[in-house]
Amino acid sequence: MVDDGEGARAEWVRELLVRDVEAGFVELVREYRGLIHALLRRAGRHDAEDLAGEVFVRAYGALLGYAPAKVRGLRLRAWLVTIAVNLCRNEARGRQRAPAVVGLEEVVEPRCQWDAFDDVVERLDLRAWLARLTALLPKHQRMAVVLRHGCGLSIGEVSAAMGCAESTARSYASRGLARLRELVAEQGVERGFGEAQAA
Incomplete structure (x- = not known):
């Protein structure tokens, strides 16, 4: 077992x-x-x-x-x-x-009824913003943060997936999360998140 x-x-x-x-x-x-x-x-x-x-x-x-x-x-x-x-x-x-060739049908965006999805769009906007911030992390930190905190894997599973020691995986996840918090703090005020927390 x-x-x-x-x-x-x-x-x-x-x-x-x-x-x-x-x-x-x-x-x-x-x-x-x-x-x-x-x-x-x-x-x-x-x-x-x-x-x-x-x-x-x-x-x-x-x-x-x-x-x-x-x-x-x-x-x-x-x-x-x-x-x-x-x-x-x-x-x-x-x-x-080899860059991908994109057909015109993939470029044209489908119509959407935005008024019915305002709250969903707001949540997706926040997720997209956090995803953009996560993309700014160094590759190994980004991977460790996504696997550990995004997917809920244990440090042992993160280390196995990344092919590194558990201590290294723990370090990548910790440093990546700390840097992500810094980025959120730096850019959160620009997006109005810091003001809402202060109120």
């Missing part, structure tokens, strides 16, 4: 994967699709749905080649997050090499 902080459900999924990859994979997707999709969205990926699907395709391919002992030793959540992080890295490298 692997103590990965995920509990009995993760252990059950692992054992099911050992006995029957097909049935176990269905449960794996059911259990972790929300986490992977949220991770990719928080990482600023507009194609999060497609990438989440690709994460699970790659996981399935890997599971078919794993021995039962290896499957039993998997920390499922950290393993899937690692696949997602690596996929994002590979996608970023690919985009740097």
Whole structure:
């Protein structure tokens, strides 16, 4: 049994994967699709749905080649997050090499009834602002903050996903969060957030 902080459900999924990859994979997707999709969205990926699907395709391919002992030793959540992080890295490298061609239909924005969505737009505006501030963090700090605080992963899972020691992951997350707080404090007054807190 692997103590990965995920509990009995993760252990059950692992054992099911050992006995029957097909049935176990269905449960794996059911259990972790929300986490992977949220991770990719928080990482600023507009194609999060497609990438989440690709994460699970790659996981399935890997599971078919794993021995039962290896499957039993998997920390499922950290393993899937690692696949997602690596996929994002590979996608970023690919985009740097060949710029994407965008069709006109992707550029034209659909019409929207703004009056019905004012409160949603305000929340999305705040989230977008925080996402822009998070994007200003150095790469390793940004990744650690998103994985730890955005997706709720443990420091052990963050270190596994980032391929570094736990102390390093803890340091990245701590420094990134401190810098993010500084950015919020610096730019919050410009957006009117500081004034609202002072009142």
